[in-house]
Amino acid sequence: MDNNISSENQEQEEQVVNPWEVSAKGKIDYDKLIEKFGCQRLDQSIIDRVAHLTGRPPHVFLRRGVFFAHRDFNEILDAYERGEKFYLYTGRGPSSEALHLGHLVPFMFTKYLQDAFKVPLVIQLTDDEKCMWKNLTVEESQRLARENAKDIIACGFDVSKTFIFSDFDYVGGSFYKNMVKIAKCVTYNKVVGIFGFTGEDHIGKVSFPPVQAAPSFPSSFPHLFAGKHNLRCLIPCAIDQDPYFRMTRDVAPRLGYHKPALIESLFFPALQGETGKMSASDPNSAIYVTDSGKDIKNKINKYAFSGGQDSVENHRKYGANLEVDIPIKYLGFFLEDDVELEHIRTEYGAGCMLTGEVKKRLTEILTEMVERHRRARAAVTDEMVDAFMAVRPLPNMFS
Amino acid sequence: MDNNISSENQEQEEQVVNPWEVSAKGKIDYDKLIEKFGCQRLDQSIIDRVAHLTGRPPHVFLRRGVFFAHRDFNEILDAYERGEKFYLYTGRGPSSEALHLGHLVPFMFTKYLQDAFKVPLVIQLTDDEKCMWKNLTVEESQRLARENAKDIIACGFDVSKTFIFSDFDYVGGSFYKNMVKIAKCVTYNKVVGIFGFTGEDHIGKVSFPPVQAAPSFPSSFPHLFAGKHNLRCLIPCAIDQDPYFRMTRDVAPRLGYHKPALIESLFFPALQGETGKMSASDPNSAIYVTDSGKDIKNKINKYAFSGGQDSVENHRKYGANLEVDIPIKYLGFFLEDDVELEHIRTEYGAGCMLTGEVKKRLTEILTEMVERHRRARAAVTDEMVDAFMAVRPLPNMFS
Numbered sequence: 001m002d003n004n005i006s007s008e009n010q011e012q013e014e015q016v017v018n019p020w021e022v023s024a025k026g027k028i029d030y031d032k033l034i035e036k037f038g039c040q041r042l043d044q045s046i047i048d049r050v051a052h053l054t055g056r057p058p059h060v061f062l063r064r065g066v067f068f069a070h071r072d073f074n075e076i077l078d079a080y081e082r083g084e085k086f087y088l089y090t091g092r093g094p095s096s097e098a099l100h101l102g103h104l105v106p107f108m109f110t111k112y113l114q115d116a117f118k119v120p121l122v123i124q125l126t127d128d129e130k131c132m133w134k135n136l137t138v139e140e141s142q143r144l145a146r147e148n149a150k151d152i153i154a155c156g157f158d159v160s161k162t163f164i165f166s167d168f169d170y171v172g173g174s175f176y177k178n179m180v181k182i183a184k185c186v187t188y189n190k191v192v193g194i195f196g197f198t199g200e201d202h203i204g205k206v207s208f209p210p211v212q213a214a215p216s217f218p219s220s221f222p223h224l225f226a227g228k229h230n231l232r233c234l235i236p237c238a239i240d241q242d243p244y245f246r247m248t249r250d251v252a253p254r255l256g257y258h259k260p261a262l263i264e265s266l267f268f269p270a271l272q273g274e275t276g277k278m279s280a281s282d283p284n285s286a287i288y289v290t291d292s293g294k295d296i297k298n299k300i301n302k303y304a305f306s307g308g309q310d311s312v313e314n315h316r317k318y319g320a321n322l323e324v325d326i327p328i329k330y331l332g333f334f335l336e337d338d339v340e341l342e343h344i345r346t347e348y349g350a351g352c353m354l355t356g357e358v359k360k361r362l363t364e365i366l367t368e369m370v371e372r373h374r375r376a377r378a379a380v381t382d383e384m385v386d387a388f389m390a391v392r393p394l395p396n397m398f399s
Numbered sequence: 400m401d402n403n404i405s406s407e408n409q410e411q412e413e414q415v416v417n418p419w420e421v422s423a424k425g426k427i428d429y430d431k432l433i434e435k436f437g438c439q440r441l442d443q444s445i446i447d448r449v450a451h452l453t454g455r456p457p458h459v460f461l462r463r464g465v466f467f468a469h470r471d472f473n474e475i476l477d478a479y480e481r482g483e484k485f486y487l488y489t490g491r492g493p494s495s496e497a498l499h500l501g502h503l504v505p506f507m508f509t510k511y512l513q514d515a516f517k518v519p520l521v522i523q524l525t526d527d528e529k530c531m532w533k534n535l536t537v538e539e540s541q542r543l544a545r546e547n548a549k550d551i552i553a554c555g556f557d558v559s560k561t562f563i564f565s566d567f568d569y570v571g572g573s574f575y576k577n578m579v580k581i582a583k584c585v586t587y588n589k590v591v592g593i594f595g596f597t598g599e600d601h602i603g604k605v606s607f608p609p610v611q612a613a614p615s616f617p618s619s620f621p622h623l624f625a626g627k628h629n630l631r632c633l634i635p636c637a638i639d640q641d642p643y644f645r646m647t648r649d650v651a652p653r654l655g656y657h658k659p660a661l662i663e664s665l666f667f668p669a670l671q672g673e674t675g676k677m678s679a680s681d682p683n684s685a686i687y688v689t690d691s692g693k694d695i696k697n698k699i700n701k702y703a704f705s706g707g708q709d710s711v712e713n714h715r716k717y718g719a720n721l722e723v724d725i726p727i728k729y730l731g732f733f734l735e736d737d738v739e740l741e742h743i744r745t746e747y748g749a750g751c752m753l754t755g756e757v758k759k760r761l762t763e764i765l766t767e768m769v770e771r772h773r774r775a776r777a778a779v780t781d782e783m784v785d786a787f788m789a790v791r792p793l794p795n796m797f798s
Contacts, residue, residue: 128579135583138576168579172571177537180527180567183603184534188587191602203590204582207606 017240018195020133022267027274030068030239030266037242039069039264046070049077054116060336061109061265069239071249072261076234080117085398086232087225088113089215089260091124092152094144094166095134099151100286101366102238102268104373105333107155109265110236114161120224120397121162123152124215128167132204142168149385151289154376157388161397163224164388167211175220178255182210185251194243212241213248216260223391233260238267269329271303289374293367300327300359300366308348308355319351320358327355327362334365416639417594419532421666426673429467429638429665436641438468438663445469448476453515459735460508460664468638470648471660475633479516484797485631486624487512488614488659490523491551493543493565494533498550499685500765501637501667503772504732506554508664509635513560519623519796520561522551523614527566531603541567548784550688553775556787560796562623563787566610574619577654581609584650593642611640612647615659622790632659637666668728670702688773692766699726699758699765707747707754718750719757726754726761733764 015024017033034041042062051058061067076086090110092103114121125148127141136144145166152164171179188206191197197205216233218225225231235245242264249259270285284303287296307325309315322328322345335341344361347353414423416432433440441461450457460466475485489509491502513520524547526540535543544565551563570578587605590596596604615632617624624630634644641663648658669684683702686695706724708714721727721744734740743760746752 128575131579132583138580168576170571171575172569176527176570176575177567180530180603181537183606184531184601186602187599188596188602188605189598192598197587199588199591200586202583203585203587203605203609204579206587206602207582207609210602210606 018243019240022240028267033239034069037069037239037246039071039239039242039262042068042070042073042263046074046077049074050116053077053080056116059109059112059116061105061112061333063338064332065266066105066333067109067236067263067265069264070262071245071264072259073234073263076232076261079232084232085119086117086234086261087119087218087397088117088121089124089233089235090121090237091126091212091215092148093126093130093133094141094148095130095136097144097147098288098290099148100268100288101330101333101369102286103151104155104289105265105268106236106238107152107157111155111157113234113236113263114158118399119161120394121157122215122221122224123157123162123164124212125149125164125166126208126212128171128211129208131168132202132208138168142166146385149388150377150380151373153380153384153388154373156376159384159387161394162388163221163392163394164385165391166389169389170391171211174222175214178214178217178220179210181255182213182248182251183207185254186210186247190247194247209244209247212244213251216245216248216252217255217257223393224397229256230258232258235260235262237262237264239264240267268333269326271299271305271326273305273324273326274329287366287370289370289377291370293363293371296367296370297363300363301356304330304359304362306355306359309351312354315354316351320348320353320355322349325355325358327358330362331358331365334369335361417642418639421639427666432638433468436468436638436645438470438638438641438661441467441469441472441662445473445476448473449515452476452479455515458508458511458515460504460511460732462737463731464665465504465732466508466635466662466664468663469661470644470663471658472633472662475631475660478631483631484518485516485633485660486518486617486796487516487520488523488632488634489520489636490525490611490614491547492525492529492532493540493547494529494535496543496546497687497689498547499667499687500729500732500768501685502550503554503688504664504667505635505637506551506556508662510554510556512633512635512662513557517798518560519793520556521614521620521623522556522561522563523611524548524563524565525607525611527570527610528607530567531601531607537567541565545784548787549776549779550772552779552783552787553772555775558783558786560793561787562620562791562793563784564790565788568788569790570610573621574613577613577616577619578609580654581612581647581650582606584653585609585646589646593646608643608646611643612650615644615647615651616654616656622792623796628655629657631657634659634661636661636663638663639666667732668725670698670704670725672704672723672725673728686765686769688769688776690769692762692770695766695769696762699762700755703729703758703761705754705758708750711753714753715750719747719752719754721748724754724757726757729761730757730764733768734760 015028047058047062088110090106125145127145130136131138131141149164191209214220218228218231245260245262252259272285287299304326307321309318331341348358414427446457446461487509489505524544526544529535530537530540548563613619617627617630644659644661651658671684686698704725706720708717730740747757
């Protein structure tokens, strides 16, 4: 009964954001999301502090507000300033062979965090989750996890500081003990409230949240963090993953752990417009790391929603609507040169620059980025995957 | 809403039998239980067949109807007759340090089955379950699992055919994959229907049924049964465990496995009378394997519910009511000599034998049995526990 009410409510809401669905009638209202989830906006003072503490300019995703919300990130920085280290935890649900640009965003940012803070990183591949949600076989989920690991490794992580694991390979031992300890602290009603499960959902779904929660606690990785029960955890992720970690943060003090801190990103918008995440089921909604230069050019020209006017004459007169323009949004993610970006925004907004010119520049940038990724991925051997996924100590992970 | 209705129904029922509760207003009505659960009564023709196929007299627990119900046990026997082997699976939830006589019943019977059919056996110690249900720490659950393993080994299992494992030690790999596959096939509504969970129960409880189901499938034990996907499984257990395996049997064909067969026992009655299982929380309701001869004598004399009359005069006149007499019930489990048991029943029922005499004979038998068990347990070393619990192949397990 309660379940029905909550899912009806959800349908009536203007936007739905959870780990399996991101949709909105108009644009995602991130202020509303922050308020609903109870996280904080990442303000300029924190960004300045990151720059100061790491001695590096803040990552473009920080400067541009791509990572825009957090939970207790300031406490991580306080601890870091006192000389305490922490570890990073991020992950991926391996549901498809090819990653799209949106999938790369958290990994690109996580690599920056690893380099800037010089800290270890665990990356969870939730092949069990995808096996359950997407009705893949165990074997296919595991294959996808390994394929995705290659794309992740291609983002440039440091093998001496990074442990990548798949749940099907790794769940057991201390990790399983933490799953059980976490599950003991969370009622069914609670997960219904957080995730909106119904009685018709299978119990694999109900069992899964502790699997994603467990890596937030250092004792889940005895080969890495033995004796480091107090080590803090920072989780970079898209904000749709927040529900898992809200649950985890509720549980943490009861198990004697720090609450994991989060730093959370916007969704990378679909080519068709900013009403949700890109959909893996519509290949034309996203640019994939496997797309050729020609694919990228075609997709941008054909599908990228333009804020330009319907005729050159009107465009020159009124300028582009940058608020809805997807090429401008994408440039905001991937054009690192602030001066050039500002120039394009000004010229395009004033109608001096045409949609075609902006799309051409975006095509160049994405083609170069995707080709660079493809070269990096081609260089990732099976031996390298094995090395990242080996259950091993990381002797110099904090240096 | 559905949950409330089903739990109210359960409260109104005259008897409640599930893995966590066995209670009845009067005696347990086993015919009703068989009908409700949908299992079959174990009839004389099956017992005769067991004797014929194994070339041994049937175990006293078969002759006396202690193991009284089954699911597809005849199919196990059909397969065995064709020359196919099977494996045995039983288990224990390690919630207390000392086992009582009721706990020994399935293990005594399982040992007989192992010897008679010459088949491998897996024994699951559900330390994760007890950690979750009894609110024990992980460490305490694991300690109890190991202590209980000593009592189990003391029952005489053949180490060359027996693998004992604790969930906290063993869950992972193929076992975890089977947990996920099973969980995918079972909705929350389904487990509510089977186990009566409510929304206030923690999700560890909801997650557990696949853990107890997984050992029913040979691929959960790759070190034992690699390539033996079609191996059948026979589960000896008390009938309160039936709900787990009803669920498992629903799932099995969808995963390409044989449904596990079951052979199910009555509950061993409490000293105070036959209205449920013994309660671990009332030490005077049961005789423990740690009780001294004096304890046993006192408990039987003081607490064992007697069907004898209230005066010697009336007893001589009317005889004992054997239907409610606990010493007679206990002798039915443990006095192997059919002739002597029949003699006692006749004499006691006719009032020729007094309650004190029956209790004296029972005290002798149980004292000897408990002392034998204690000697056997004292001989179980930590090395032996390690040997039974080692993840290893069992090279001659079918011979």
